[in-house]
Amino acid sequence: MSSSADAGEAPVPTAVVFDLGGVLVDWDPRYLYRQLLPEDEIEDFLAEVDFSAWNYRADAGGRWADVIAEQSARFPHRAALLAAYPERFRETLGGEVPGTVQLLRDLHTAGVRLLALTNWSAETFPHARAMFAFLSLFEDVVVSGEERLAKPDLAVFRLVLDRYRLDPTRTVFVDDSPRNVAAAATAGLVAVRFHDATRLRDDLRRLGLLADQPGPATTAP
Numbered sequence: 001m002s003s004s005a006d007a008g009e010a011p012v013p014t015a016v017v018f019d020l021g022g023v024l025v026d027w028d029p030r031y032l033y034r035q036l037l038p039e040d041e042i043e044d045f046l047a048e049v050d051f052s053a054w055n056y057r058a059d060a061g062g063r064w065a066d067v068i069a070e071q072s073a074r075f076p077h078r079a080a081l082l083a084a085y086p087e088r089f090r091e092t093l094g095g096e097v098p099g100t101v102q103l104l105r106d107l108h109t110a111g112v113r114l115l116a117l118t119n120w121s122a123e124t125f126p127h128a129r130a131m132f133a134f135l136s137l138f139e140d141v142v143v144s145g146e147e148r149l150a151k152p153d154l155a156v157f158r159l160v161l162d163r164y165r166l167d168p169t170r171t172v173f174v175d176d177s178p179r180n181v182a183a184a185a186t187a188g189l190v191a192v193r194f195h196d197a198t199r200l201r202d203d204l205r206r207l208g209l210l211a212d213q214p215g216p217a218t219t220a221p
Contacts, residue, residue: 011170012208013190015113017160019151019175020120020141023194024101025128026094029055029085036081049075049082058086058121061148089124093131099197101134106210108137116141117160117173119150139164151175152183161187172207174200 021027029051033042045051049071058067064086072079085092108114116138120128122145128135135141142160144150149159161168168188175181176194184191192203204210 013112013172014170015115015164015166016107016172016174016204016209017115017117017166017189018104018138019173019177019180019194020116020118020128022097022176023174024097024104024116024134025132026097027092028094029092031094032085032088032091033081035091036084045078045081049078054082055085056119056150058123059119059144060150061122061145064121064123086121086124090127090131093127096132096134097197100194100200103197103201103204103210104134104137107204110210112209113164113166114138115160115164115166117144117151117156118142119144121145151177151180154183154187157184157187157189161189172204172209 018024029046030042033045037045054067054071058064068079068082068086071082075082104114114137116135118125118141120143122143125143125145142156142163144156147156147159149156151157157173160166161171169190171189173181173184173189173191174194175184175191178193181191181193190207192200192207194200201210
């Protein structure tokens with residue numbers, strides 16, 4: 001676990017800010033591209049078009065029409081594959097990450113303030129809202145594409161802290177990306193890298209949250 005302060009000295013957190021993709025939502029572009037390419041060609045395609053950087057432009061507020069046009073001009077032989085991503089975005093979503101949604105419910109039951117901060121295109125996020133009922137447990141979801149600010153930009157962390165009047169020393173931030181965790185720690189939050197639900201529950205207990213919870217439940221309340 002990485003944190004901005006030692007758990008033994010810091011006050012017990014009152015809020016948790018969750019990343020979505022890779023933490024609560026099983027998102028992977030390979031789920032889609034396995035239907036469009038042979039398995040042994042997928043990694044080469046993603047590397048060739050620099051998928052992460054390309055996708056980040058939309059996450060940071062770019063319009064998909066513009067992002068696709070720019071990338072298709074660079075890789076005209078990949079134009080159809082590039083266009084398929086936003087068109088068939090729902091097929092990149094595999095469901096919930098095992099165990100983490102139950103942890104979210106436990107925090108909600110315990111009265112912890114819950115927010116989400118996600119790098120996600122404003123144009124594709126409606127798919128998540130339609131698919132994942134657990135999003136209603138959040139006080140709000142801050143979508144990078146709507147704000148035109150994306151992690152790890154420190155400005156997006158300041159936006160969340162200011163908008164929701166959060167004390168960073170009492171706010172846990174959970175993300176699976178090391179660079180986003182590092183940025184959150186720089187912004188003063190208690191930053192925790194996500195590996196799996198069991199380890200996250202242990203990390204939160206060490207911070208003073210869910211101390212009286214018996215562990216992951218098998219059914220939702």
